[in-house]
Amino acid sequence: MYDAVIIGAGVVGCAVAQRMALYKGKFAVIDRAHDVSEGASKANSGIVHAGYDAKPGTEKARLNLKGARMFPQLCAKLGVLYGKPGALVLAFDENDKATLEKLLEQSRENEVSGCRIIERQEILKLEPRVNPEVLYALHVPESGLVSPYELTCALADSAAENGVEFLLGRNAEGLSYNGEHWVVHTPQGDIPCRAVINCAGVGAEKLHNAISTRPVRIIARRGQYYLLDHENPLTFTMTLFQVPTAMGKGVLVSPTTHGNLLIGPTAEDIPDGTDVATTREGLNDVLDKARLTWPGLSTRTVITNFSGIRAHEASGDFIIGAVEGAPEGAFEAIGIESPGLSAAPAIGEELGDWVAYWLKLPRNPAYREPTPLPKAFNQMNEKERAAAYENNPDYGRIVCRCEQVTEAEVRYAIRRPVGATSLDGVKRRTRAGMGRCQGGFCSPRVMEILCEELNLSPTQVTKFGGDSWILSGDLNVQQEEQA
Amino acid sequence: MSVREFEVDLLIVGAGPAGLAAAIAAREAGIYNLVVLEREDWQGGILQQCIHNGFGLHRFKEELTGPEYAKRDIDAARLLDIEVRTGTTVLSVSSERRVTAINREQGLHAYQAKAVILAMGCRERPRGALAIPGTRCAGIFSAGTAQRYVNLEGFMPGRRVVILGSGDIGLIMARRMTLQGAKVLACVELMPYSSGLNRNIVQCLQDYDIPLYLSHTVVDIHGRDRLTGVTVARVDDKLQPMEGTGIYFDCDTLLLSVGLIPENELSLGAGVEICPATNGAYVDNHFETNVPGVFACGNVLHVHDLVDYVSAESTQAGQAAAAYIKGSRAVGVTIPVCDGQGVRGSVPQKIVLPAADQVVPIDLMFRPTRVFSNAFLCVRADETLIVCQRKMILTPGEMAVVTLTPALLEQCRGADRITIEIQQTRPSA
Numbered sequence: 001m002y003d004a005v006i007i008g009a010g011v012v013g014c015a016v017a018q019r020m021a022l023y024k025g026k027f028a029v030i031d032r033a034h035d036v037s038e039g040a041s042k043a044n045s046g047i048v049h050a051g052y053d054a055k056p057g058t059e060k061a062r063l064n065l066k067g068a069r070m071f072p073q074l075c076a077k078l079g080v081l082y083g084k085p086g087a088l089v090l091a092f093d094e095n096d097k098a099t100l101e102k103l104l105e106q107s108r109e110n111e112v113s114g115c116r117i118i119e120r121q122e123i124l125k126l127e128p129r130v131n132p133e134v135l136y137a138l139h140v141p142e143s144g145l146v147s148p149y150e151l152t153c154a155l156a157d158s159a160a161e162n163g164v165e166f167l168l169g170r171n172a173e174g175l176s177y178n179g180e181h182w183v184v185h186t187p188q189g190d191i192p193c194r195a196v197i198n199c200a201g202v203g204a205e206k207l208h209n210a211i212s213t214r215p216v217r218i219i220a221r222r223g224q225y226y227l228l229d230h231e232n233p234l235t236f237t238m239t240l241f242q243v244p245t246a247m248g249k250g251v252l253v254s255p256t257t258h259g260n261l262l263i264g265p266t267a268e269d270i271p272d273g274t275d276v277a278t279t280r281e282g283l284n285d286v287l288d289k290a291r292l293t294w295p296g297l298s299t300r301t302v303i304t305n306f307s308g309i310r311a312h313e314a315s316g317d318f319i320i321g322a323v324e325g326a327p328e329g330a331f332e333a334i335g336i337e338s339p340g341l342s343a344a345p346a347i348g349e350e351l352g353d354w355v356a357y358w359l360k361l362p363r364n365p366a367y368r369e370p371t372p373l374p375k376a377f378n379q380m381n382e383k384e385r386a387a388a389y390e391n392n393p394d395y396g397r398i399v400c401r402c403e404q405v406t407e408a409e410v411r412y413a414i415r416r417p418v419g420a421t422s423l424d425g426v427k428r429r430t431r432a433g434m435g436r437c438q439g440g441f442c443s444p445r446v447m448e449i450l451c452e453e454l455n456l457s458p459t460q461v462t463k464f465g466g467d468s469w470i471l472s473g474d475l476n477v478q479q480e481e482q483a
Numbered sequence: 484m485s486v487r488e489f490e491v492d493l494l495i496v497g498a499g500p501a502g503l504a505a506a507i508a509a510r511e512a513g514i515y516n517l518v519v520l521e522r523e524d525w526q527g528g529i530l531q532q533c534i535h536n537g538f539g540l541h542r543f544k545e546e547l548t549g550p551e552y553a554k555r556d557i558d559a560a561r562l563l564d565i566e567v568r569t570g571t572t573v574l575s576v577s578s579e580r581r582v583t584a585i586n587r588e589q590g591l592h593a594y595q596a597k598a599v600i601l602a603m604g605c606r607e608r609p610r611g612a613l614a615i616p617g618t619r620c621a622g623i624f625s626a627g628t629a630q631r632y633v634n635l636e637g638f639m640p641g642r643r644v645v646i647l648g649s650g651d652i653g654l655i656m657a658r659r660m661t662l663q664g665a666k667v668l669a670c671v672e673l674m675p676y677s678s679g680l681n682r683n684i685v686q687c688l689q690d691y692d693i694p695l696y697l698s699h700t701v702v703d704i705h706g707r708d709r710l711t712g713v714t715v716a717r718v719d720d721k722l723q724p725m726e727g728t729g730i731y732f733d734c735d736t737l738l739l740s741v742g743l744i745p746e747n748e749l750s751l752g753a754g755v756e757i758c759p760a761t762n763g764a765y766v767d768n769h770f771e772t773n774v775p776g777v778f779a780c781g782n783v784l785h786v787h788d789l790v791d792y793v794s795a796e797s798t799q800a801g802q803a804a805a806a807y808i809k810g811s812r813a814v815g816v817t818i819p820v821c822d823g824q825g826v827r828g829s830v831p832q833k834i835v836l837p838a839a840d841q842v843v844p845i846d847l848m849f850r851p852t853r854v855f856s857n858a859f860l861c862v863r864a865d866e867t868l869i870v871c872q873r874k875m876i877l878t879p880g881e882m883a884v885v886t887l888t889p890a891l892l893e894q895c896r897g898a899d900r901i902t903i904e905i906q907q908t909r910p911s912a
Binding site: 226227274276277278279280282283299302303304305306382383385386389390393394395396397398401402404436437438439440441443444458459462463464466467468469470471472473474475476 | 632
C-alpha cells in the first residue's frame with residue numbers, strides 16, 4: 001500500500017511529490033495524461049509573479065510571495081532556466097493611476113520590495129517599443145520568468161530519483177475511504193493508500209465533492225496565447241502587463257526564458273475543463289488587446305498559438321490542506337490558478353510536510369538532492385559545446401535545427417527518470433519541435449530516436465500518448481504482404 | 484577544449500541543388516579550396532524525397548525524378564573532387580565569414596572563408612503561423628514532412644486526408660497519398676487561384692477527381708488525440724471566413740501546403756539584410772548580399788517553382804563568388820530594381836552595371852501580385868519604357884523572368900532605378 005498517492009502530475013502535484021521524497025515512504029503520482037505537465041502546467045504565462053497582485057491576507061498572497069522567493073535557488077538546484085527581468089504594469093488612462101497606486105499599496109502590504117510608479121519617459125527608456133501613449137506604469141523589479149513545463153519535469157525527475165512512482169495514463173475516476181484507508185479508483189484498478197492528495201487542477205472538483213461536506217466549484221477558465229519566434233535583440237526584455245480596467249484584465253506581452261515573446265491570455269469560462277481548442281475570436285482578441293501595449297505587433301513571426309485552462313475556484317482563493325469534512329488522510333491543493341506557478345514550490349513544501357507529519361513519516365536518510373539538468377546545447381558557448389562533444393559524440397548531431405537541439409539531448413530526455421515517451425514529451429524537455437518550423441524537420445528524426453530508445457515501431461509513436469498516433473501504416477510491411 | 488579552425492576560399496552552406504550547382508560553378512571557375520556543408524546525412528536536399536518526375540525539363544531537356552536530378556549534380560561534384568561534408572550542421576556565420584559547424588566525426592569546428600554562399604533552402608510555413616483555430620491533436624503535417632514520411636521513411640501519415648493550400652508540394656502529395664491508398668477528400672485554397680503549377684492541378688487533382696475548393700479555408704480543427712475532422716468555410720474578398728458556409732470533412736489527416744519561407748536564420752546572424760517581399764536577402768546581380776563576400780542563391784534567396792532555375796541561378800552565384808575571391812569582378816554603377824504595379828519580390832534588388840564592354844545579360848525574376856491575363860509586362864529605366872511584352876497569363880504561382888540584354892542594360896545606364904510593372908493595357912511609351 002502506498003503511504004500517499006498524489007492525483008495530478010502538474011507543477012503542484014510534482015512539487016508536493018518532490019517534497020514528500022524527503023520522507024521515508026512509498027509514494028505515487030497518478031495522472032490521466034501520459035506525461036507530467038500535460039494540463040495547466042504546460043500552457044500558462046510562465047511568470048513568477050512578484051506578489052503585488054494578490055489580495056493581502058489571502059493564501060494566494062502568502063504562498064505567492066513565499067514561492068517566488070524560493071525560485072532562484074530551486075531552479076539553480078534543478079538546472080532549470082529562471083530569469084528576473086522585472087515587469088511593468090502599464091496604464092494608458094489618467095483614471096488608471098489610482099489603480100496603480102492601489103497595486104503599489106498592495107505590494108507594500110504583501111512585502112514585495114522595490115515597486116514604484118514611473119512615468120512615460122522612464123517607461124520608454126526601459127522599453128522603447130511600448131506604445132508611446134502610455135502614461136504611467138508600476139515597475140516591479142522582482143517579477144520573474146520560468147518555463148512551467150521544464151520546472152514540472154525537473155521536479156518530477158527529482159521525486160522519481162528518490163523512488164516516487166509515476167503512474168501516468170491512469171485517470172482517478174473516484175475516491176473512497178473503506179474505514180481503514182483510502183482507495184483511488186482508476187480504470188486499470190484500485191490503488192490503496194493511507195493518504196491521498198488531490199492536485200487534479202480542473203479535475204479536482206469531482207474528487208473533492210465526492211468526499212467533502214463543503215463542496216467546491218471549479219470554473220475552467222481558458223486562456224489563449226500566441227507564441228512568437230525568438231529574436232536577438234529581444235523586442236521587450238520585461239514582462240508587460242496592462243492595468244486592470246473596467247474593460248477587463250488586459251493581456252500581457254512577455255519574453256520567455258528562451259527569448260521568445262508570449263502574448264495572452266484570454267479569460268473565458270468554459271463548460272469543458274479539457275477543451276483546449278483555440279478560437280478565432282479568442283486569438284483575435286489577444287492580438288487586439290496586445291496592440292495597446294505594442295502597436296508595432298506583427299503576426300509575421302508567430303510560431304504557434306495554444307490555450308491552457310486555469311482552475312478557478314469560485315471563492316477566489318487557493319484551498320490547501322486537509323479536505324474539510326472528509327475522513328482523515330485526504331488532502332488537497334485546489335483552485336491553483338495564477339499565481340499558482342509562483343506559489344507551487346511553497347505549496348509543495350507546506351503540503352508535503354503536512355502530509356508527512358500526518359503520516360508520521362521519518363526523514364528519508366537516502367534522500368538525494370536533485371541532479372541539475374545539463375545545460376542545453378543552445379545555451380552553451382563554443383568551449384562548452386566542444387567539451388560536450390568530447391564527452392558524448394551525440395552532441396555532434398543536431399536533430400532540431402530551429403532550436404539547435406542535439407541527439408544527445410533527445411536521448412537524455414527519454415532516459416530521464418520521468419522520461420519522454422512521445423514527440424510532445426521530447427519537445428517539452430528539449431525544445432526539439434518548439435521552434436519556427438514546429439517539428440516539420442525534426443519530428444521524423446525524433447521519432448527514430450524514440451523508436452530506438454523505447455524499442456517501438458514508428459507506427460507506435462504518438463504525439464502525446466493515447467490515441468494521438470502519427471503514422472497510420474508501414475508501407476514496407478504492406479508491400480511485403482502484397483508480394 | 485579548443486575549436487579546430489580551418490581556412491577555405493569558399494564555404495557553401497547546403498548541398499541541395501543550389502549549393503551543389505554553386506560549388507560546381509566555383510570549382511570550374513578555378514576555386515579549389517572549397518567546402519560544402521550539409522546538415523542532412525545525404526546530398527541533394529529536398530530533391531531526394533521528390534520521387535515524382537518533372538524535374539530537369541529546362542536544364543537537361545528530359546523529365547527526371549528528384550533523386551535522378553540530384554544525382555547529376557552529386558556525380559558532377561564528385562568528379563570535380565569537391566569536398567561535401569554531410570551530417571554537418573552550420574551553427575553560425577559571422578559578418579567576417581567565420582563559420583562554425585558541428586558533426587559527429589569532428590565535433591565543433593570553424594572555418595574562416597574568403598567567401599560564403601548561403602544555400603540553405605526553405606522551410607514550410609507551419610499551422611501556427613496561420614493561426615488556424617482548434618485543437619492541437621496529432622495528424623496535422625506540413626506536406627513536405629508527410630512527403631518525407633511516405634517517400635523516404637516508408638510510412639503513411641493517415642488514411643483520410645484534407646489538404647490546405649494548393650502549393651505544389653500539397654498537390655504532389657494529393658496524388659501520392661491517393662496512389663498509396665489514402666482517400667484525399669479535398670484540396671482547399673484560400674485564394675481565388677492556385678499557387679501551384681497548372682500542370683500539377685491537372686495531373687495531381689483533376690486526374691484523381693480530387694475537388695479543389697478555391698476561396699475556402701480551414702476554420703476549425705477537431706479531435707482530442709488524433710484529428711477527427713476539419714471545418715472548411717468559404718472566404719469573402721477580404722479573405723475572412725463567411726458565416727454559414729462551413730463544410731465538415733471527416734478526416735484523420737490535414738496536410739498543409741501554405742507557403743515556403745526561406746531559412747535565413749544563419750543569414751540574419753551574419754548581418755544579412757532580408758527583403759520583406761521575398762523573405763530572402765537583398766542581393767545584386769552577382770547574388771552578393773549587403774555583407775561583403777556573403778552570397779545567397781536558390782530557395783534561401785527566394786522561393787522558386789522549378790529546380791532548373793535554382794540551378795541556373797546558383798551557377799551564376801558560384802561564378803560570382805569565384806570572381807570575388809579572385810578579385811576579378813567587374814565594378815560599376817549600382818542601380819536599384821524596384822517592384823512596380825502588379826509586381827512583388829523582384830530579384831536581384833539591384834544591379835551593378837559595369838563598363839559597356841563587360842556587360843552580360845541579367846535576368847530579373849519576380850512574381851505577379853495576382854493573376855493577370857492578356858497583360859503587359861513592362862520594364863522602365865526611370866520613366867522610360869525599355870521593355871513591353873504581351874503575356875497571355877501571369878500568375879503568382881509561377882515566377883516570371885524578364886531578361887535585360889546588354890542593349891537594354893545600356894538604356895539603363897544613368898538611370899536612378901529600374902522598375903518592373905504589369906499593366907492591363909498597353910502603356911504609352
